[in-house]
Amino acid sequence: MELGLAGRRALVTGAGKGIGRSTVQALCAAGVRVVAVSRTQADLDSLVGECPGVEPVCVDLADWEATERALSSVGPVDLLVNNAAVALLQPFLEITKEACDRSFDVNLRAVIQVSQIVARSMIARGVPGAIVNVSSQSSQRALTNHTPSNWGPVMSLLQIRVNAVNPTVVMTPMGKAYWSDPHKAKVILDRIPLGRFAEVENVVDAILFLLSDRSGMTTGSALPVEGGFLAT
Template sequence: MQLNFSGLRALVTGAGKGIGRDTVKALHASGARVVAVSRTNADLVSLSKECPGIKPVCVDLGDWEATEKALGGVGPMDLLVNNAAVALMRPFLEVTKEDFDRSFSVNLRAVFQVSQIVARGMINRGVPGSIVNVSSMVAHVPFPSLAAYSSTKGAMTTLTKSMALELGPYKIRVNSVNPMVVLTAMGQKVSADPEFSRKLKERHPLKKFAEVEDVVNSILFLLSDRSASTSGSGILVDAGYLAS
């Protein structure tokens, strides 16, 4: 998808790997000035070499105070992609307080915090904006050993709608993308069981998992003016999984 984001500033969390990394690369290639946020500095170093001119920010978004310090003065933004997440795979009965707290602090609370920082800046400048939350199909369909992760993504569905409702009067649109298994490092961990992976593919009408590029293209569409009347919605990037 060829879109022009020249002159716009974008912030992408979870930028070091997978969907976030490819989103940064696509935005950079389309002319945006990108702030790339990751907790892994080595990933930011290599990404900066691939995309000269991006601004890397290394911070653990699960730490509220550190995030405020790192991003509080990040400057004006026009676009935001909340992609950072952790998927701690544990059977429901084995999920610990630490697992639960870590999942919600990174996957949901950080979306609150970073979106507040960016949206306040948009409102103060009086400019429109677009926010995309990277959710998951497990917001709608449970998978084994993903109770905590699924809960964060289910909550993100309501958060996305709430943000769209309250930020809409300021011309800020908020949407989500909901991929099924995507073969990133995280996705490969979820689908590591060959039998489980086979059953998943059999249910997909398209008999395949989504590619990272498919998700990135949906993110770019929602960030762009081509989705100017879309807010509070979620795009399913699931190869037809929910249709079966």
């Protein structure tokens, strides 16, 4: 299905690894010019090597002032993917202030700040852009030790469509490492009717659909990519 994204300009946060990196690669393949944001310069360097033309921005989104400086001059953006996140998994009674602060700063506050920066430009240019926030099934169902990261913001901004994708465990390198224990994985897999975790491309396909005009009447929605987990 042709998504009609060619010629647009996108900004992707958390672009160095996993879902963010694969999203950048898919957008580039679709003819989109991409600004890739990561806090790790080495990841950006290797990404630019794979996808010439990507515009790298190295910044820690937990730093409000640094983010403002880094992104205020990136220029017009038509599409935004808020993918950057931290997963600091702690039992509820052992959650630390540091974990709360870091999770809030990256998983929520940075989403608001980056969306503000991009939306202001969209509104000033009269562009009906699209924003996709990468969230999690854990924003809608409680999971053990996931309390600090259980946010999943979805907003609507004038003529800017804003949606979220809510995947289950995704088989990124980090996902494979954390869920490689079959006993730990079984707890979640037993609640997924399809009986498997998500692959990265499952999530990327959902992101690209929500960015495209094919989802032109979809806004303020959270799209589950979780094999039926939320239905159980």
